Amino acid sequence: MVILRVVFLFSLLVLLTVSSAISVVEFCVADFNYPVGPAGYPCKNPANLTVDDFIFSGLGVPGNNSNPFKLGLTYAIDKTFPALNGLGISMLRQDIAVGGVVPIHSHRVSELILVIDGPIVSGFIDGNNVAYYKTLNKGDIMIFPQGLLHFQVNMGDKPEFFALAFVSLNSANPGFQTTTCSLFANDLPSNVIEKITLLDATQVHKMKELFGGSN
Structure with a gap:
């Protein structure tokens, strides 16, 4: 009898876990009239949406790199692209001038980088202080595991060595x-x-x- 109760409770727990991962809506375009919660922003009324709500053109424009890092960042996250709300994905554009860097940082999720123009020295440091880094060239991708410190550096020594990369993260609000x-x-x-x-x-x-x- 005890075993049956344990099996039942375990089965119920699994069912609830699986059910909680299944969305009851296909999308949830963020409504910024309300505060964000643990699950993201509340949804706009689908009746008021158009195809333009699902399109973001910002990644086609270079970011402003007039800063100490010589880095331009363009964010396609829930705050800039509301259609990503609740979908578990986002993208960034990195424009790195010669001598510029994406300074060492972390996210609460994993990141995948795709180099469009390089070379870029890219790497991360694991929990045992082991550094994994390499020079990435056009077309190369690299993964940065969740929560680990990582970075990118444009090591070029000529003005034309302007580096460009796109990254994707498995959260609409990955945290930086x-x-x-x-x-x-x-x-x-x-x-x-x-x-x-x-x-x-x-x-x-x-x-x-x-x-x-x-x-």
């Missing part, structure tokens, strides 16, 4: 945490940053001035 910005674009006290990074005061203040941090 750039290590440099997380440290130097906030009000975390400089003396604390000095201790946790082993940088000296001059370096910390220089980085805070560059990225808009205070304190």
